[in-house]
Amino acid sequence: MSPSSSSDILIRKLQTISDIREAEIAVLKSIPIQEKDFSANHDLVREGDHPVYSFVVLDGLIGSTKYTSEGKRQITSFFVGGDIPDLHGLHLSVMDCNFSTLTPARVGFMRHDVLRSICDQHPRIATAFWRSTLIDAAMYREWVTNVGRREAYTRMAHILCELIFRLRAVGRIQDHIADIPITQAALGDALGLSTVHVNRMLQELRREGLIATTGSRMHAIDWPGLTHAGDFDTTYLHQKNPAD
C-alpha cells in the first residue's frame, strides 16, 4: 500500500465533504490514532455501549447493524475508508446500534475527549464532523426509501451504486471495479432480503450486462445502466465535487 497514514485517510475524506484549510489539517494530523486490525464479522461497538472512542475506517467495510427481537439483522449503512461510523457516539451517551466489520478491516481509534476539545477550539473542524454525521443521516434516509419503496432488483442495483460511488469518491478504486469480499448474506441484511433472493437479483444484474463478478471482485460493466437500474442519484451523498 502507499504510505498514506491514518491521518491522511481521515483528512482526505473530510476534504471530499467540506472545506478544510492548512491550519485545520495540522490539527487533524495531531490527533492520536490507535490502529487495529479485525477479521470479518467482528463487533467493534455494541448496542448499549458507552464508548469513549470513535474510530475511522482505514481499510475494509464496516456496517452499522441492528437486531430485531426475532434475531433478524438489519445493516443500516455501510462505511468505507475515511468514514467515522460512530462519530454519533460523541454526543449520544448510549449506542443504539452495533458497528461491525463486514470484511476484514483496519480501523483507527480516537479518544472522545480529544475530539471534543478539538471541536471546542476549531469550529471549522467541528462543523466538518457535524456535517459528516449529517451525511450519514442523509444516507440513512435514502436507505429507508430504498428498503421501503424499491423492489428487490432496483434495491440491489442501488446499493451497489452507492458502494462503488463512495469507494471511488475516496479514491479506493479506479473505474468501476471494486474488490469487496462482502457475502451475499450481508447484502441481504442491508437490503432486507433473503440470501436466496440476493443471489437471484445479482444473477439478473449479470444477465442484463450491468455487472460482472469474479470472486469478490465486483465490476460495474455498464455504470450508466446500473445507476439507471438502481434509481441512483448522488445528491444524498453530499459530495463537495460531485464527479460522475
Place this chain on the structure above:
Amino acid sequence: MSPSSSSDILIRKLQTISDIREAEIAVLKSIPIQEKDFSANHDLVREGDHPVYSFVVLDGLIGSTKYTSEGKRQITSFFVGGDIPDLHGLHLSVMDCNFSTLTPARVGFMRHDVLRSICDQHPRIATAFWRSTLIDAAMYREWVTNVGRREAYTRMAHILCELIFRLRAVGRIQDHIADIPITQAALGDALGLSTVHVNRMLQELRREGLIATTGSRMHAIDWPGLTHAGDFDTTYLHQKNPAD
C-alpha cells in the same frame, strides 16, 4: 391554547434531550421565530432546495419524505412539536429530501445565519443542536430496521409506539391517547406498505385489544402489549429521562 410561545416549545424539547442552563435559555429565547400555519400535505422544503431557514414544529405532524423515480413516496421520519426537522440543512447546502405537513401544522422559521452565529458563540447550544440531528439519525436507523426486517403487523405497532411515546415525551398528550389526523395512506408511506394492508394491520391491532380508534383519535389501550407487539425499545430515541 396555553400561552406557550414558540420559544418555549423549542426549549422544552431541547431540555428533553440535553442539559440546557439558564444562560442558554435566554439565548434561545432571543431567536426570532416567524410562525406560519399550513394545511395538510404541504411541502415546506423540497428536494434540491438551498434553504436559508430551518423550522421548529409548533403543532401538527411533519414528515421527511423522498420519492422514487416511479413516484412512490417514502416517509423517512415523523417530526412532532419541538422538533427541528430540517436542522440538517444548516450544514447541508442542498436538501436531499422533502419536509411536508402530514396534518395541518404550525411551524416557526428561524434564519440559518442566526442559528450559525449562536452555535459559534454558545458551544452548549451547538452541541444540543448537533445532538438533535444525531437523534434524528438514530431514528432513521431504527426505521431502516423497522421497514427492512419487521413484518407488517410488528412494523405498524412499532411506529404507533414511537409516535405516542414521542408525543408524550414533549407533553403533547396524556396517558396513551393521541389525536393525530394522519391518513392510513400516509402511514403506508411511512411503513412501506399499501394502504389496504395498513388498514388490515390496524384492524388486527384493534382485534387484539391493543389499540382503539375513534375518528383521528388513537388510543393505546394496552401500552405494554403494544410495545411488545411492536418490538419497541426506547433506547434509540435518546431521551434524557427515559420515563415509561
Place this chain on the structure above:
DNA sequence: CGGGGTCTTGAGCTCTATCAATACTGGTGG
C-alpha cells in the same frame, strides 16, 4: 484431501400488493 462457509438451484408457500367495488365521514352550498 477434507470441511466449513458460501453460492446456486428448485419447489412450494406466505405475505403483501393490486384491483375494484362499497361504505363512511366531514365539510359545502342551497
Place this chain on the structure above:
DNA sequence: CCACCAGTATTGATAGAGCTCAAGACCCCG
C-alpha cells in the same frame, strides 16, 4: 336541515414478489 361531494376507510378476490426449506455445487484454507 338536507343533499352532495371528495377524500378516506373498508372489504373481497386475485396475483405476484419474495421467503423458506432443502439439496447440491463450489471454493478457499488448513
